Structure formats: structure tokens, C-alpha cells
Amino acid sequence: MADDRPIALDEYPVHQVPLSMKHVATGDRNAYDRCIFHVFDHRGRALLIVGLGVYPNVGVIDAYATLRTGDRLHAVRASDALTDDRMNLSVGPLRITVDVPLQRLSLHCAADPADPDSLSYDIEWTAAFPAVWEPHHVQRRGERLMLEGRRFVQAGNCSGVIRAGGDEIPVVAGEWTGTRDRSWGVRPIPGEEGGRAEAEYRPEGFHWLWIPVRFDDRFVMVIAQEDADGYRTLNEALLVRDGGPDVQLGWPRTEIEYRPGTRHPERAVVRLTAPDGRPMELTAETLCSSPLALGAGYPPATDWQHGTWQGRGWTDRRSYDMSDPAAHPAAAYGVTDHAARFTLDGQVGHGIFEHGSFGRHDPSGFTGYTSVAP
Template identity: 45%
Template sequence: MTLSPLDDHPVHQAAQVMRHVTTGDRNFYDRYYFNCHAASDELMLIVGLGQYPNLGVTDAFACVRTQDLHRVVRASRELGADRMDTRIGPFGVKVVEGLKRLRVVLEPNEHGLSFDLHWEGTIPATLEPRHFLRRQERVVFDSMRMAQTGRWTGHITLGEREIEVTPDRWTGTRDRSWGVRPVGEPEPPGIQATGPGTFYWLYAPMQFDDHAVLCIVQEDERGRRVLEEAVRVWSDGREEEYLGRPEYRPVYAPGTRDVVEAVLTFAPPGGKPFDVRCTPLLPVRLMVGTGYGLEQDWRHGMYQGPGPVVQGVTYRLPDDAPKMWGMVDAVGRFEYDGLVGHGLFEYWALGPHPSFTG
């Protein structure tokens, strides 16, 4: 039972020190996620930083995608007693003003990517529905997440190129999630290996001039809803507007599960239904190099030693494109009722689903 600086704040939720969580589940995590782009197909930067208290690990990654490059810098170390210390080698996240302003840093390093970026939210941070999924009797997901759209100020250095980031052009989304989800070293699959393994998913937080629309759709192999969200959040803090059950109609590139366009339909209770046309502008294979699950030697929460251990991974496109697979985080263009917005278009269609027979 080791104290940390966080124990001096009146934030305790259990008869534990703050470094200990109330569950012994190895898969408990606590993570930041950010993306940054210029509402175009020029560049997308994705950053994540997580803590895994029951695995004793903290790690971070930054992934940048341009038309011809997919580059990742990643770092890991033992978590230690102080969960307020987010530094992992060259990485760090600082909360400047809770739920509003943050600073995200990757200091100069040998891997050709660094940045110093300041985030400011354009809508109030919004709590999403609890994500709970039990598979073959085991709880696989039990987590909470808040989402926010915002703008960036600072700079990104990619190789020899210095990119000025100004809030008039550079936008993005962020989330904070915590709870239980698969992390760390592979576990014996047991009965979990016999299930369908479906993950049919859409996550689309989109920013318009004076509001955002936040949308989630997750379904199982029979098309039954596991999780959904559809709200309009106003930048001036007005109450969220519930938009009813969202419907998702993607169009895939022939012979693939890569989405080339999609339509989201919303039907606000007592209001006029409307369609949002979605176009992915710059797809990023989120699971390549970042720790989300493809590399057997580097996954979120996997112990890499006392650390900090820092690595770089670079793929040249299109030559390395066939090696890429999994969840896609794309810069998205969104249009409805004469309005044009941009945000995150995240999707994955894994396994059987009624809407996909290819």
C-alpha cells in the first residue's frame, strides 16, 4: 500500500490508495486518445497514452499518416506508484484545465516524429453510454468514455518538415476511457476461441460550426445492438439533443471491407429525420504498430521491462499497404442539411454480420 501525490486530493472512491483500482481484473485500463488533422487528406496524427494498474505498466504511442507514410513512435515503462506522472520517455500529457484544455507532447527523438500540441475543446466533454459486453460468459468490455471535439495549436515535426498547427485549420477529437477491455499479453483463449469473433463497429464524432454530432453503432453477428449513441452537442453548452436510434449504411470497396462512403440516418423523437453523408478522406490503420493488437511483441499493457523503452516503426505506402489490416481511424467529411463538418470516422467490420456477405 504505497502512497502517491494523488492521495492528497479528496477523490478516493474506495478504501484503497489511489494507485489501486477496485477490481482485480488484469484488463483494467485508463487511457487518453487524441487525433489531429487539417480537415483534409494531408496528414492525420493519432496519439494514445494508457495506464494498466493491475499489470504495472504504462505506455504511449503516436501514429502519423500521410499519403505515402505510416510512422509510429511508441514507449513503455513500469507504472510505479504515481499515477499522476504521465511521462513515458519522450511522451507526456498534461491537463491544463480539466475537461477543456490539455497539452500533449512527444519530445524530439531518433524516430522522425515529434510534436508539442495544445488542445482546447469546442464542445463540453460528453459522457457516452457505458460499454458492457459479455462473451462466452466472460466480461470482455465494461468501460466508460467521454468524448470531445476541439482544435489544436502548436507544431508537428515529421522528418525534416516542420508543420505549424493553428486552430483555424487544425481540428480533431479526443476521448478518455477507463474500465475493462482486452489488454496486455495474450491469455489462453479457451472457450473464447470458439465464438464468432464479430466486431461490427462505427464511431463518428463530427464537428460543425456551432455543434457536434456524436454517433456510435456496435452490433453482434446477428445484427443486434450492443451499443449505440446519437446526440447533438452544442458549443455554447446547451443541453444535448437525443437523435434517436442511428442507422448506418456503409458502402465497401469491391472485395474488401474498406468503407468508401456511408450514410447515417437520425430520427430525433418529435423532430425531422435527417441523413448525414460520410466520406473517409485519409484512412489510418490504427492497429499497425500502435499496440492495439496486431504485433505479438507490442500490445497495450504488455510488459517491456522497467523502461522507458522507446521504439519507432515506419511503413512506406503503398508498398507496405498489403500488410495493414484492422480498425480504421479516418479523417471524415460529414454533410447534412447544407452543413459541412469534419471529425473521426472510425470503423471495423470483422467477422459475420447480416449486412455483409462478401
């Protein structure tokens, strides 16, 4: 083909397989490569979530930003045709710049020219600790590979400004925290025929915790994924200090206090174990919540999901009224990110308590998809 030519990245010795860097090593349509950032203040007034992803086998690049303040969730989403310039991390009004890899990144969103009071921001995200690998994530439904991802996570400081609804919110280092996750591999994109896997292997339940926490002198990462019986398929508890060896903290056991009549976590205790056997308690209090199915494009969103073709140059802005949770029933069946205050060994830290619990989960006492906390 006349247009099948090398791209700029092919100049560099970064190839892993005998293919152009334009192509991924799998023909799976669900191949992806993306990131997510969390920027939040320590008093629970604001939670900004930013993400960008490429889906090379469907030819799509997209990005989003959501801002939760009070009972309002502002959202910007953009999608376009993927080009050969994979170093250009921008879609519509949304842009991410890697200023110094693994150390400093810039997050930018331009306002709607027709609405100067719409969501916009300029944020500098600076690492406070080294990035660390998360466990290799593999999930199957029957024999069908649904998800395989390589990830790393990092915590840092943020500074800059966020604008929305006529307000300007200063982002001040020391008063705000940032976390981020990078992942790539295979992950479901809407539009694929479910086939036998969907018909015969419907999950009875899913229970997920992803908890990155930044303290002044350490970074703690906890991950747990369990099925309906409580069988754990993903597990991590790690303490990271700059310049020191990473420390494993055993098999995390989490006790969650849910808001009555919901599965919304209000407080939690994560029981950890130091290498010398000493018990440790990581406590969490959620401050500000943002369901990823609203605005951010995660399942089971009904207005837009990642990797779906929206046409060239598509941008969508909207806001959600969060005062009545019953107005957004799909959010209860998706993962929610909660900005939270944590304590560990007498220190106070801040991070994300990401949680999703749907269907049966025996350890929590949930009996099915309609089951909630008493």
C-alpha cells in the same frame, strides 16, 4: 510491506473505495485507464493519433503516436514501469499535460536525439464543446467479462506544429480539428489464457462505428456496435451544443460505400431522426486513414500491444509503407480511424469515422472473415 505507503493522490478526497489511489477496485489483470487524441487537417493531408494508458494490475504505463501523411505512417511507442505519480502523463519522449481539465491539454513528443527528422510535435488541444458521456460499454464472451468501460468524448480545436521526415507541418486552428476519448475499466491485455471462453465462444462477426464530428455550432456523436446478425449491443446518436441541452437523434442507420474488394469505407450516410420525427442525414467522405493495428498498439498488432511489458525505459520508432495494403494483412482485422469530411443540415464539419468490420455481418452482406465488398 515497507514500500506500501500512501501516495500523493491519497491527500485528496477523491477515493471511491477503501483503498489507496495507488490501487484499483478490481483485481482483474486487464484493468486500464487511458486516452486517445486525433488531430487532423481538413484536406486529408495528415492524421496524428496520440494515446497514453496505464495498466495498474500489471504495473505498466505506455504511450504511442502515429502520423499518416501520404503513403507513409510514422510511429513512436514507449513503455515503462508504472510509478506512484499518476499525475505525470509521460513515457519516454511522449507527454500529455492537462492544463485546464476538460478544456485545454498539451500534446508533446520529442524527436529522437540521433535523428532530428524523426516524428515530433507540440500541440495545444482546446475544447470547442463540453465533454459528453458515451454509453456504458459491456462485452462478454460466454460468462467471461471481456470489456467494461466508462468513456467520455469531446471535440476541439488544435494549434501547434508537427515535424516528420524533414518536414514541418503547421497545425492551424480553423484548418484542423481535434477529437478525443477518455476511458477506463477493464479491457483485454495480451498474455491471458483464453480458456473456455476462447474455445467455445468464438465470435462470428463484429461491426463497429464510432463517429465524433465537429461542426461550427454543434458536436455530433454516433456509436453503433453490432454482432454477426446485426443485433445492436451499443447505440448512441447525440447532438451537443454549448449552453443547450443535449439532443438524442434516434436509432442511427448507416449505409457504407466500401472500396471494391475491401472493407475500406469511402463514403457513408448515417440516417438520424430529430426529436420531432424529422429525418436527418449525416454524410461522410473519408480523407485519410490510419489502421490502429499499425503503430498504435491495438489488436491484432503483431509488433506491440497496449499493456504488455517491454522492460523499463523502452522506446521504439518505426515507419510503415502504406502504398500496398496487402503488405499489412493484419490491419484488415483491426479498427481503422479515418479522418473525414461530413455534412449535416447544409453544414460542413470534420471528424473521425472509426470503423471495424470483421467476419459475418448480415446487414452489410458480409458472409465471413474473407468476405469483402464487390
